[in-house]
Amino acid sequence: MEVTLTVNGEQVTRDVEARLLLVHLLRDELSLTGTHWGCDTSNCGSCVVLYDDEPVKSCTVLAAMAAGHEVRTVESLETDGELDPVQVGFMECHGLQCGFCTPGMLMSARALLDRDPDPREADIREAISGQICRCTGYASIVRSVRWAAEHPDGRIEA
Ligand code: FES
Ligand code: FES
Numbered sequence: 001m002e003v004t005l006t007v008n009g010e011q012v013t014r015d016v017e018a019r020l021l022l023v024h025l026l027r028d029e030l031s032l033t034g035t036h037w038g039c040d041t042s043n044c045g046s047c048v049v050l051y052d053d054e055p056v057k058s059c060t061v062l063a064a065m066a067a068g069h070e071v072r073t074v075e076s077l078e079t080d081g082e083l084d085p086v087q088v089g090f091m092e093c094h095g096l097q098c099g100f101c102t103p104g105m106l107m108s109a110r111a112l113l114d115r116d117p118d119p120r121e122a123d124i125r126e127a128i129s130g131q132i133c134r135c136t137g138y139a140s141i142v143r144s145v146r147w148a149a150e151h152p153d154g155r156i157e158a
Helices: 022-029 085-092 102-115 121-127 139-150
Strands: 002-007 010-015 048-051 054-057 070-072
Touching: 022 048, 048 102, 054 102, 085 102, 085 139, 102 121, 102 139, 121 139
Parallel strands: 002 070
Antiparallel strands: 002 010, 048 054, 048 070
């Protein structure tokens, strides 16, 4: 079936099988491999993208269901060489180790800060509660998101 949706600001049309998941459309059809696929059980959250500005596990959405919707992936965070403040925060506060969970964490963080520019630690923990990180223990991820909240321009002090 033919599906047209907007991905990172661009309209794309693909002929897909009805069973194709959004995560596979992004990765395999559109080569947007920043979105990770980490499980078969909808538990890990490494596949989170923004779906009409809401964080959604892209392995829980059929590509056909995404017709007419707007999807943002981690590739959209950097614009014209400028990293999103959440990306800078993860670098500054060591919010990643292996990095497998990171694309999903970044997208959930972006969605949180878009609706609440000054989240408390509890709010951040709730925002990422559907996502698993096997490396960091989460504390540095929370610090990274707080850094982004405190540095909305993403600038690092000298
Ligand atoms: Fe694990 Fe989507 S790939 S929740
Ligand atoms: Fe390795 Fe999160 S940094 S899973």
